[in-house]
Amino acid sequence: MFKHIKDMEYTVHVDRPDPRFAVLLLEQFGGPHGELKAALQYISHSLGCNDPKIRDLLQDIAAEEMSHLEMVGECIAMLIGPTDTISRDFPAMHLALVGGGPLLKDSGGAPWTAQYINSTGDLITDLSSNAAAELRAKLIYERLLQQTDDAGVKDMIRFLLSREESHNFSFMQAIETLAGSGVMKDFRDSDFSKKYMNLSTGQGDSRGPWNQGNEFQYETNPNQQYGGPAQYGKDPQPAGNREVTPGYNDHARNNPNYNQPKPPSPQTPQH
């Protein structure tokens, strides 16, 4: 159930209209890393999530992202100001023509699309996507901060930027609690799961935790070892017992039989 409360998460103040910055701020209203994308992506994930704790996390943050959409939209409307004062050479006349409210478009005028939503049904994959989405949102707010001198707008952006940092941290921590589950349950029992192919050769070949330690094997000249006819994939049998075959069933990812936890039983009235 959704219920709207007229109090805003943060009360928006704008010093003066600034249609130019209103257009830039549209990026976070109807853009690919914006607030609507975040809200709808997390809601989508929560509806397929059978882990009650992660479901709660996703729903808490999704609801907050709707609150951010509201704040950003209010701010855009204030920044556009009275439409009859917008200059005729203003670069985004569509904002003047629709009467001053924000449009679900990005700062370049491209309409919002559901293709911005990434959803797989695997919790670790989806939470990783969410953590990255929060970083992208933070980055855009940092860049927007450079484009305005309005103290009120800057303060709102700093608030939003801090909230996206907090969300990123929560998603990263949630991923830690799921280590070894879902898509990360195991590596495919194949040599190739932990092999690093040095395929860009020459000066600058570098080593780091991405290609050494953790049982990683470093193939210095993979072309010498693996060139020629394909050697991989000849075995028709599954490489591991979690490989997707007919009859594969993974309830850890998306359980349609998820039941909402029962609420605590009501207290007996006191007489």
Ligand code: MN
């Ligand atoms: Mn947000």
Ligand code: MN
């Ligand atoms: Mn966020």
